[in-house]
Amino acid sequence: MANSPSGDSVTDRLVRILETFTPTRTVQTAADIGRRARLPRSSVHRIVNELVEVGLLERDEERRVRVGMRLWELATRSSQALRLRQAALPYMERVQQRVREHTQLAILEQGEALFLERLSAPDSGPNVTRVAGRLPLHASSSGLVLLAFAPRDLQERVLAGPLSRITPETIVDPSALRRTLAEIRARGRVVAPGYVDAVSTGVAVPVRDETGTVIAALSVVLPRDAETHFALVEVHRAARDIERALGYRP
Structure with missing residues (x-):
């Protein structure tokens, strides 16, 4: 043009x-x-x-x-994001109904976590996430999962900094962030208390497509001091169901 x-x-x-x-x-x-x-x-x-x-x-x-x-x-025509959201929504609804807190789906987009969907109950706690909104990869639970499984060159660019501090708990030390990413890959989950919002804890797990590639992060935002085990069980279960809906067979 x-x-x-x-x-x-x-x-x-x-x-x-x-x-x-x-x-x-x-x-x-x-x-x-x-x-x-x-x-x-x-x-x-x-x-x-x-x-x-x-x-x-x-x-x-x-x-x-x-x-x-x-x-x-x-x-939205022929959008891969729309296909992912449609596959995920029934299982996200199950998580939200059982956990009764914000349930979110995010993808990696131009070096940030882009949120495709968020389900909330009327009594859900605070949450900075919005549908079609973005958060830094190093500061949010969804972003950390996406970064952990991102291409190595993107990981190195993020680790090279600068890493902005959003709350006192945000990981801004590259060595600590590198260790956290390795733990996420090993455990298949992350718990991020106060990283992006001082009063909340994010828990997130990866979602894979039919090739086994991590294409999304499924997360729940809990009150800061809430117990996380039940939410992790539910998001793990939902992520596996979404993967099966997308054709992934481990």
Whole structure:
């Protein structure tokens, strides 16, 4: 696609505009989009208008902009993430009903844990995770599982740091993180008390596809001082059921 005077392609500018939307920032003005995307006002208005015309973005009564249903429709067609979520959902519901705490499914996406689904009870405890939200690999229980089974080059990039400290318990020492990843591979689980939220403990296990490759992490977020054994039993059982649904036969 043609470049702008600054050297950005149309695709670059389009992606920068779409990336201004987040799980907590779902509606914006065109001016907000331009500021966050660091693009000229004229470019933003032209691209936003074109995206609205084809349904990828929508405007409300106040002329504010949000992601359009057509973008969601296109994104879910033949999506591997959708197939994984559909296979996992019945077993996640069983975990959530039995444990009665947040139950989550995450995948590795561009060096972060991307959450595809979260089920919660009305009385579930605090949780920073949102559907379509991201967390650092080294700080969350799901992220640690994904990192433990990630390609070696990604592991080394993360271990090279810097490792941001989110809470006092977040692992920020590369040697300690390397040992933790080895333990996860050996045990097939992780318990992460207070790593990403001081009042919560995450427990997570890997999920494999039909080839035996770890493609996701299934986790439960518990109150910080809660007993973890029962939740681990349930997520292990659910992960094995999801794997069978995906065609994995150990």
